[in-house]
Amino acid sequence: MLIQRNRKCGAQFTQSKGIHTLERGKTTRSMVRDCVLFVNAWLWFIISMNYTTSRMFMFIHLFKGMGTQVWKKSSAIYQGEWKFGKPDGCGTYSVLLPETKEYEKKYSGMWKNGKKHGSGTYFYKNSAVYEGEWGEGNRSGWGRMYYDNGDIYEGEWMWDKSHGQGLIKYTNGNWYEGAWEDGKRNGNGKFYFSDQGQLYEGFWADGIAKCGILSDFGRDQAPKPTKYPIPPLELKEPQSVFGIDEQQQETP
Structure with missing residues (x-):
């Protein structure tokens, strides 16, 4: 048996049959074993994380092209093109009707990054239908909307x-042509009262006519014309009567 002292830390250890034992009772062999186990654990963790990440990347990367997905909870179905695991390209989205157990088409058109984007047609719960351009899942650009009450809007x-x-x-024959903002008539526009045979042309704010000119338009063919026609303007100098001089009229 050989007893030696560590010069740096002053600890004594005993050597017997190839086993080095510290005075505190812990063998250097067990320390090496613990160190090896610790290193192996870290290596296994790093390798497993890299493997999982690579598998996920391969799954997402390969999840592109033509494909079909059925949602388990709602039973909705998408058929079309994919890119990076999301609908991207041309595709159709349909929902299952619980009453008839049949699929009803909701949207057919272009997609981008999982949202309606580009040209497409959307079918609402009632008979309303929109066909036109989309952006980030919203109606954006030019499009035509067929409302369930029969009204038709075509524009931006x-x-x-x-x-x-x-x-x-509108279903009663009237129509409006002009500027819109936030879903309401805003700005300059013309409203044709075809049922009464009149035309209003002027400025609108939040869907209400503010300032304009009302005149007869197709009154003879109107189904419900007004009782009296609007008399023609016969003033020689209407600008001076209304307080508008020529200089103000020429000012843009």
């Missing part, structure tokens, strides 16, 4: 509301 959209220039035709 932004963030799912009529915005810009557009024309709407």
Whole structure:
């Protein structure tokens, strides 16, 4: 048996049959074993994480092209193109009707990053239908909306509301053509009262006519004309009567 002292820390250890034992009772062999186990555990963790990450990357990367997905909870189904695990390209989204157990088409058109984007047609719960351009899942750009009450709007959209220039035709025969903002008539526009044979042309704010000119338009063919026609303007100098001089009239 050989007793030695560590010069750096002053600890004594005994050597017997190839086993080095510290005075505290812990063998250097067990310390090496613990160190090896610790290193192996870290290596296994790093390798497993890299393997899982690579498998996930391969799954997402390969999840592209044509494919079909059925949602387990709602039984909705998507058929079309995929890219990076999301609908991207041309595809159709349908839902299952619980009453008839048949699928009803909800949207057919272009997708981008899992949202409706580009040209497409959306079928609402009632008979309303929208066909036109989409952006980030909202009606944006040019489009035509067929409402369930029979009204038809054709024009520009932004963030799912009529915005810009557009024309709407009502079921009673009247129609409006002009500027829109946030889903309401805003700006300059013309409203044709075809049932009464009159035309209003002027400025609108939040769907209400503020300032404009009302005149007869197709009164002879109107189904419900007004009792009295609007008399023609016969003033020689209407600008001076209304307080508008020529200089103000020429000012843009």
